[in-house]
Amino acid sequence: MTQCWRLDDGRQTLVLGADQGRLAEVVYWGSRLPDQEDLTTLYAAHAIDVTGGMLDENPKLSICPEAAWSFPGQPGLIMRHGDGRPFLPKLSLEQVQQDGNSLSLTYCDQHNVLTYRARFAIDPTTHIIKASATVETSEPMYLHWLSAPVFPAPQLSDEMIDFAGRWCGEFQMNHTAWTPGARLRESRTGRTGHEHFPGLIVPLRGATNTSGQAYGFHYGWSGGHRMVAEELPDGRRQIQFGNAADTEGQAQTRFETGTLYATFSDDGLNGCATAFQRHLRDRIVTFPRPKTPRPVHYNCWEAVYFDHDLNTLKDIADRAAALGAERYVLDDGWFGTRDDDTSSLGDWQIDPRKYPDGLTPLVEHVKNLGMGFGLWFEPEMINPNSDTFRAHPDWVLGDDDQIVGRHQMVLNMALPDVQNYLFDSIANILSRHDIEYIKWDHNRVLPTPDAGQARGTYALLDRLRSAFPQVEIESCASGGGRIDFGILERTHRVWLSDSNDAVERLHIQHNAALFLPMAVTGSHVGPRTCHTSGRTLDIRFRAWVAAQRHMGFEMDPRELTAEEAEVLKDVTTWWKANREWMHSADILRLDSADPAMIAEQQLAADGAQFAVFAGKAATSDQIVPRPLRLTRLRPDAQYRIELVNRADVHNLSRGTVALTSGPMTVSGAYLMSHGLTLPWSFPERMWVIKGELA
Structure with missing residues (x-):
């Protein structure tokens, strides 16, 4: 018996079908089909031929391709029993739940050891399809790989577009030709990564930014991911996304993927871009004050670095406010004995040498200027030269002889004691000061990939959001190292890149717009001579590039000439006059x-x-x-x-x-x-x- 299901919005239809209770496969995904389309006929029409050199029946390219049925490519699930034996389930349909725009399919294996559930939902307004998968077992198992529900890739496509990058050079587009075999991208640094943003665009032949058909994918998970784009020997193509392989260190009875976001566009790459932009802005990010316009930021990092002096910071705040800033962010250097990056991470107490009366004098000065106050933290990291490390060396993730990065190690966020310590430390600062914003940094990779680290960070963020619902949080990881829809469920802004070079930013912002709207994308006017590239650029260019996104300043305002200050004020005034409609605009x-x-x-x-x-x-x-x-x-x-x-x-x-x-x-x-x-x-x-x- 053949069973079929469909999900529709105004521009696309997704059809899944299965025979004899086997795992479903996507038999159609593309332009909206007529309501009266016979789905059983589509399922039959989807079958491909068999000829010499093939099995007598083609293994299904299902939503979780099964190795037990001789699937010739990357399977959707790879597991081992607790004793190390491979586990090769054959799944049969147990339950279907369809409610309007959502579909859930539940399967069990032949021995009732494993239950697999795939969930799909389509948003008729944003045109985003959400898909995720869960596996539950009756005995503890080791997981090597679990893909989110698998989508086919189109045949009339000559290339795929994915995204690489580096520090100060994020969102570089790779155009890779489809060829037999698999293209594998994997982020194993324990965060989303500068190097492997979890996104993919598959354009059909002739598609451009503004015309043609394209398919878009984004995997919303912050702890490292794997992408497989594979062309099988028979020509079929599959797209798989999941958590990075082997990131679950212990045998468990339940595993779950992140959410895979997918969309079809008949309006070029921009159709994919606007779907992702709208869905992120309108469905995922929850702004504490949604009716308040996004404020112009001032961040003091590239003005003072670790050299904190109260009178200097007040003077800079005066100048920033005069330029049009509406939020002042005090960056790294306010805590412990933090005079450089070699010490004090983990010691989240205000430095009495720099702030003998605490942060209150600076906060009050900033508030009296009409600006909100923000503060930098790097909660997941610790310096070996810190009181916290000396008291709790067992809190560190990884081996004692690991390679440190930027003189720091990583706290094991899966430990409840670590989460409690960080919550108490941050909550103590927030409850004693009028702070509306946190810049949350993450400046080194993990010593080993560990999914528990991301889950622990999510739990801490969720707890802080619940306790301080009016505080906004920015996701920064050496710039753009942790940007994905998973972290943005818990934060409100991303620091797109540590580069304030407007030439580099122009490219980075342009490519990131395939996924990110203006409202969450921080962009600052940097110094006259950029600290990360050495390039000297005119204030007009720097200001207008920042005005393309959520605008801010990150330079020493004392360096500005009178003419430069006037230009910056004029551009800022223009941005403020247009920011409300730009907040909900499509970036094309x-x-x-x-x-x-x-x-x-x-x-x-x-x-x-x-x-x-x-x-x-x-x-x-x-x-x-x-x-x-x-x-x-x-x-x-x-x-x-x-x-x-x-x-x-x-x-x-x-x-x-x-x-x-x-x-x-x-x-x-x-x-x-x-x-x-x-x-x-x-x-x-x-x-x-x-x-x-x-």
């Missing part, structure tokens, strides 16, 4: 005819206004800019277009470009078919265009 990557131009269009939720940020990252091959085509506008509507930073036009721009002389009104059809004609500029400059329905 534009297809630029000039590779030197990195451009995006932020389109308001109601379509009534937009902003285009056209950043010139390098020197163009041609003399003058090529037209820049926009997207998702109403073809028959008229738009009033204005170059926001018209004053930045250089005298070497000597032509009669219409945008340089004032606003103009043109149709959406023109803007999408021909595009904007921009004035000439030097590299490392940004044009900002505001558009509104006329």
Whole structure:
């Protein structure tokens, strides 16, 4: 007997089917099917042929491909008995629960030792499919690998796009051709990782940012993950995501994957991007004050580093407030005897040498300036040179002779004593001061991957969120080392990169927009000469790049000239005037005819206004800019277009470009078919265009 199930939203349909109670497989995923489609016929039509050199029946590419049925590729489950013997279950359907937009399928093995459950849910508004899997056993087992429910990859795709990176160089896009065999990406550092962001885009042939079909995936788990994108010998393709292999150190009776988020787009890569952006912003992140606009940040790290002096910090706060900052974040160096990065991590008591009267004088000064106060912590880490380590060396994760990183080791977050100590220490600071924000850092990799570490961190964050519901938390891990939807269920902002170099940020932000909305993506105006790259950049470029996301400053404001300060105030004022509609806007990557131009269009939720940020990252091959085509506008509507930073036009721009002389009104059809004609500029400059329905 064949059984089939479907989940739909306005643009996509997911159909699963199974025969004789076997594990279900995805038999269709793509554009919305008619309501009257015969799913049993689809299941039959999905079957592929058998010929020479093959088994007499094709093993199913199911939601958990089974090694026991001779599946020729990566199986979805690899387990061992407690005594080390391989366990190869054959699963049969036990229960189906379907309720509107959700589906749960429960299976048991032939000996009733294992129960496997797959869950699917589709969001009709954001167009995101959520999928996860759970395994329960009647005896303790060792888990090597458990995939979230497996999706097929399309045949009319020539490449996959995944994401690599490094410190100060996150979200680098890899374009890899489909070939027979498997592409495996695995983060084994114990956190999401700069190196292997858990995302994948599979475009169909000819897809661009703004047109064509594409499939998107993101795995929402912070403790290390594995991705397998495999083409089988018969041509079928599968996508698997799960926790990094062998990260459950003990035999257990229950294992669960993180949530796999997936979506189909018929609107290019932007269709995947807007689905992820909206779902994260509107379904996952829970802002303590959702009706309050995102505040402009000031972070003191690159101004003072560890050299904390109360009068200096007050002076910097005065200057930051005058520039337009609304939240002041005191970074590393306020606790223990923390004069550099060699000591005191774990000693979360205020340093009486630097703050003889505690943090209260600085907090009150900042509050009197009209700014909120934020504070830096790195709770999961400990220095061997700390009172806490000397008292509790048994709290450290890993061997005594492990390689330290940045003079620090890692606390074992799975230990209840560690969680209790950290909760009490942080709660003591928060309860005694008017603190609205925590920058939560994670500056080294784990000595060994351990899923219990991520679960312990989640538990601590959940406990703090419950006790201090009005405190916002930023996820920082040497910049972008822990960015995923799992950590963002518990935090409200990510520090996208430790690089404040606007050229590098332009690329990082552009690629991260495939998953992250403006509201959670921190971006700061750095020093005139960047501390991580040595590059010197104009304040206009630095300011406008930061204004693309959740804006802030992270430099010593005492270095600013009067002109630079005025530019920064002007850009900040513009950002504040537009941040409310930009908060819920879609970030759309534009297809630029000039590779030197990195451009995006932020389109308001109601379509009534937009902003285009056209950043010139390098020197163009041609003399003058090529037209820049926009997207998702109403073809028959008229738009009033204005170059926001018209004053930045250089005298070497000597032509009669219409945008340089004032606003103009043109149709959406023109803007999408021909595009904007921009004035000439030097590299490392940004044009900002505001558009509104006329």
